[in-house]
Amino acid sequence: MMPLLQATHITRHFGGVMALNGVDIQLDSGEIVGLIGPNGAGKTTLFNVLAAAIPPSSGSIRFLDTDITGWPAYRVSRLGLARTFQITRPFLKMTCLENVMVGLINHRPKEALGRLQGLAEEALSFVGLSNLGDVPASGLNLIQKKKLEIARTIAIRPKLLLLDEVLGGLNSQEVVQAVSMIRELRQHFGITILWIEHIMGAIMSTADRIVVLHQGEKLMEGSPECVVKDSRVIDAYLGN
């Protein structure tokens, strides 16, 4: 079976700084894969490259059996690759419902607005924001903004979702809720997930597989059990 996403030898530098150096990553349909690594390991840069927010300096990306290397971000999105942002980026001056509608009108340009609005309301209610549809996004708190970002992405039914530290800033109870929501994303919508997270307990208990980045290179990958025991990973985090 073809992998859902296959990124080969991704390299990216900013000026003289090498942020990613020959990273290979492969995702199969239906997986939840954790992406971890110390600060500055290149996790978010890899997300930006995969979601086409920035082009790779070299390397290639195949998604859904299509070479998407060098595509603009909007085309990658329309093909079915969605993302959230580490620092949330809702459209602040638009209502929550409008926030969700933006993706829908571009992914389903031919469908009637009324039906799209129904889908948007559905997505909002899935994340528990159904009563805030008419509130401008600027009025939301951090957790609500994170939920809104997830609602925006699931409304367009992506094949692959890149989650960038969705748990940051949540208390332990909220973390539990969020993790169960992420599991539901796979169960309900069959979305494959690549997930950057710093809260190890949450990601280790949820992900099928973990990829560890360190200084722009892939240090190792494997099951959560292998990764937590691996001495290289421990060294990387302790900074040896």
Place this chain on the structure above:
Amino acid sequence: MNERNQLFALAVFGLFCAISPVFLDDYKLHIVIVSLFYVMMASSWNLVAGYTGQVSFAHAAFAGIGAYVSGILATKMGIHPWIGVLCGTAAAGLFGLFLGVLCLKMGGIYLSLTTLGFSEILHIIITNEYEVTRGTMGLQVPGLLDVYSKAGYLWIMLCASIVVLVIVYYMIHSRIGLNFRAVQNDETAAASLGVDVVHIRVLAFTVSSLLAGLAGGLFGHYLLLITPQIPSLDQQFLVLSMTVIGGMGSFVGPVIGSFVLKILSEYIRAYGEYHVLAFGIVALVMARFAPQGIVGLFRKRIQG
């Protein structure tokens, strides 16, 4: 004041303008006509600046293209002004499309720089090509009406303003408008949700330029004399100030700004040519402290 009330107030004001020839003298009618020209200019500039967050400095230049293309067609080839205005509108749209495609891949700053350059260059060309444009002397052109009548022109400009406002309203309340606002709010997030940011920006800029061309064409044939004053940076500045002072990014803001500033400038004019300086200072203070303009101040007051 919610949107429905705003539209209602606009409709009442439009009606007032329509019957104003009954009780206004020719001089005051002239002010209303000029204000309507600015309504078209400011509302269409607002479509780009207020709704997609790009600053074009060539809006007056596009009005100039509309006016000069129509004027030259009429004087050199004897084409009827109505057809000329349509040609001028199309020409402005084409120039807008060209500049938009050229710059907008690179981002908003490029558009601002290039449109500013374009305005200056157009000005230079018009002043230099005396044979065709009559330079600073101005190009005398035929009117739109066989018999000159202030009321007639007022109705023409009013109808055109309504057309412009309807187009702007339709655009900002349709799917396109949702995309406009998404791009203005956060283009990275918009692109990640499938919005073709470049396409949206070029579309907004082209439509806006086209509408400026229409406004300029009609205005030229009303004045009967097309001068480089129409596509000047001073004119651009006035349109910008009217939008900023009225309320950028709101539908009625530019309409309010146009009438208020045009009428004020008539009063200030009595004290010499200081209205540009005065408006500049007001616009500077407004843009800095009340970026939502008069509409925003009004709204704040109502909300307490």
Place this chain on the structure above:
Amino acid sequence: MLPLTIMNGLVMGAIYALAALGVSLVVGIMNVVNFAHGELYILAGYFSFLFADTLGLNPFVAILLSVSLIFLIGVVIEATLIRPTYGNDMYSLILTFILSIVLQNAYLLIFGPYPRKPPQWIAGASNVFGLFFYGNQRLIALVTGILIIAAVFLLVHRTWFGLIIRAASQDREMAQWNGVNTTRLNMISFGLGCALAGAAGVILAPVFPVTPTSGVPVALTAFVVVVLGGMGSLKGCVIGGLMLGLVENLGAAYVSTGYKNVFGFIILILVLLFRPAGLFGRKEA
């Protein structure tokens, strides 16, 4: 005629490079285009006229004073108008554009429409390579321009402050994380950018007298140079500035004087068509 035209092109090119350096520095660090750049250039000319001619100060004292004042004005503009707009690039464009119109009209009110010319620093003319006689004032303008450009390069590439500038223009957020005080950095860089416009102004004013709107073509050319060289590239400014100076003067001499400023715009269009990131621009966004 050709050597003289080239010489004129070089002098103008050096001034364009100087003016563009100021714009580029600010764009690179703050992502802000100062549309009032040309008006600050003019203001420096007026100041040096005021100090040297009206107050009778020594011309060198006058120019130092003028450029310092422009630096301070730049700092004030940054603190009052630009700083509140961070995160909204559009408002800084609108604000500086309005500021440019306000300044033009204020100059008209204060200094009148007539050209003002500060005294020349040096009189007479010299024979250049036995080819032609060239005004000493223009020669000294060229030399001063080159010296200031060299000083800017030393500042950016050889000093601690330059290191911060380069870091910030590479990645603003990164610099902030690494403890750079970006508020102060922005203030100083904006002031410096304005001071470079001022430097260009005091150098050129004795040759080309200033009027309320004579900054517009210089600023426009500086903007073209910035796009041509690549946004934020200082090397690009120098090469682009010299190129534009030469093209304009050759074009004016051999094609048409009236269209002198149009050549720059044609170059701008060509750059955007074929090499939109400019000669030395970073390709990635």
